[in-house]
Amino acid sequence: MNRTRIAFIGGGNMAQSLIAGLIADGHEAAALTVSDPLDDKRQQLAATYGIKAAADNAAAIAEAQVVMLCVKPQSAPAVCRELAASLPHTPPLIISIMAGVTEASLCHWLGRPLALVRAMPNTPVMVQSGAIGLHANAETTPTQQNLAEEILRAGGLTRWVEREADLDAITALSGSGPAYFLLFMEALEKAGIEQGLSADTARLLSIQTALGAARMAMESDESPAQLRQRVTSPGGTTERALNAFADGGLETLVSRAVNAARQRAGELSALLGAEK
Ligand SMILES: NC(=O)C1=CN([C@@H]2O[C@H](COP(=O)(O)OP(=O)(O)OC[C@H]3O[C@@H](n4cnc5c(N)ncnc54)[C@H](OP(=O)(O)O)[C@@H]3O)[C@@H](O)[C@H]2O)C=CC1
Numbered sequence: 001m002n003r004t005r006i007a008f009i010g011g012g013n014m015a016q017s018l019i020a021g022l023i024a025d026g027h028e029a030a031a032l033t034v035s036d037p038l039d040d041k042r043q044q045l046a047a048t049y050g051i052k053a054a055a056d057n058a059a060a061i062a063e064a065q066v067v068m069l070c071v072k073p074q075s076a077p078a079v080c081r082e083l084a085a086s087l088p089h090t091p092p093l094i095i096s097i098m099a100g101v102t103e104a105s106l107c108h109w110l111g112r113p114l115a116l117v118r119a120m121p122n123t124p125v126m127v128q129s130g131a132i133g134l135h136a137n138a139e140t141t142p143t144q145q146n147l148a149e150e151i152l153r154a155g156g157l158t159r160w161v162e163r164e165a166d167l168d169a170i171t172a173l174s175g176s177g178p179a180y181f182l183l184f185m186e187a188l189e190k191a192g193i194e195q196g197l198s199a200d201t202a203r204l205l206s207i208q209t210a211l212g213a214a215r216m217a218m219e220s221d222e223s224p225a226q227l228r229q230r231v232t233s234p235g236g237t238t239e240r241a242l243n244a245f246a247d248g249g250l251e252t253l254v255s256r257a258v259n260a261a262r263q264r265a266g267e268l269s270a271l272l273g274a275e276k
């Protein structure tokens with residue numbers, strides 16, 4: 001059983017997903033602490049997962065080997081400055097999951113260069129099917145990198161990148177990505193209902209089709225494009241549907257959406273980087 005003492009700063013959607021994934025992976029609940037301003041949220045997290053909860057960030061990190069920063073990017077400067085005052089001489093490994101918050105900004109607010117891993121997970125870490133991008137700064141030792149990897153792998157597939165800037169692209173692709181696929185599932189469900197299916201049937205078949213396509217793509221040696229061709233009988237129904245997607249400019253639209261998300265990550269970096 002993994003007993004690494006981890007403090008989560010911020011107990012929102014993403015922290016909850018990560019905690020759920022760690023517990024499902026067999027991490028000792030008593031080794032996890034979460035801090036959040038909302039009393040109700042703290043009580044709910046403690047009751048659901050059997051973890052510790054603190055109202056005070058300094059108290060939450062007191063015994064932590066790893067601190068996971070899970071607040072909104074806009075809260076990062078204040079939260080980091082508050083933590084800086086209570087970090088011990090030998091600081092814990094800091095892992096930030098905040099979109100668009102650079103390592104340079106984090107070290108600046110935390111008051112010194114320290115070992116820091118930036119992670120970009122996504123909400124499917126909740127069911128241990130996350131896609132997680134990782135980057136370590138120069139102060140991080142290989143042992144600390146392994147520690148970060150071990151923690152995040154509990155949530156799904158991990159991929160290290162050499163350039164920190166690639167995390168913005170990962171944020172736009174897989175960090176936000178579950179929302180894109182869920183939107184497509186919603187649209188497919190709605191289209192099924194328009195075709196006369198019951199709401200239950202349309203939803204179930206839409207979700208199972210997404211799951212089946214993803215599993216097939218993950219487990220097959222063939223590319224998504226090759227697998228798509230297997231569905232597409234010449235002159236058949238799929239061809240008609242794919243033509244409609246092409247006429248609507250689906251690929252261009254996806255490219256524009258991912259670019260917009262990446263630009264927003266860049267804007268957050270610039271905005272917060274200016275906060276000294
Ligand atoms: N949601 C996602 O899919 C993903 C999110 N991320 C990143 O994860 C981070 C969190 O996102 P998400 O979980 O969605 O956001 P949430 O708003 O759900 O969670 C943030 C939590 O932090 C709490 N909080 C605010 N101020 C403090 C403070 N000073 N000390 C401790 N806790 C505080 C908030 O409380 P309150 O609401 O009361 O202010 C809230 O509960 C963001 O930086 C985001 O970029 C990364 C990958 C995916």
Ligand SMILES: O=C(O)[C@@H]1CCC=N1
Pocket residue numbers: 099171175176
């Ligand atoms: O929407 C956001 O900003 C966060 C980062 C990636 C997913 N959710």
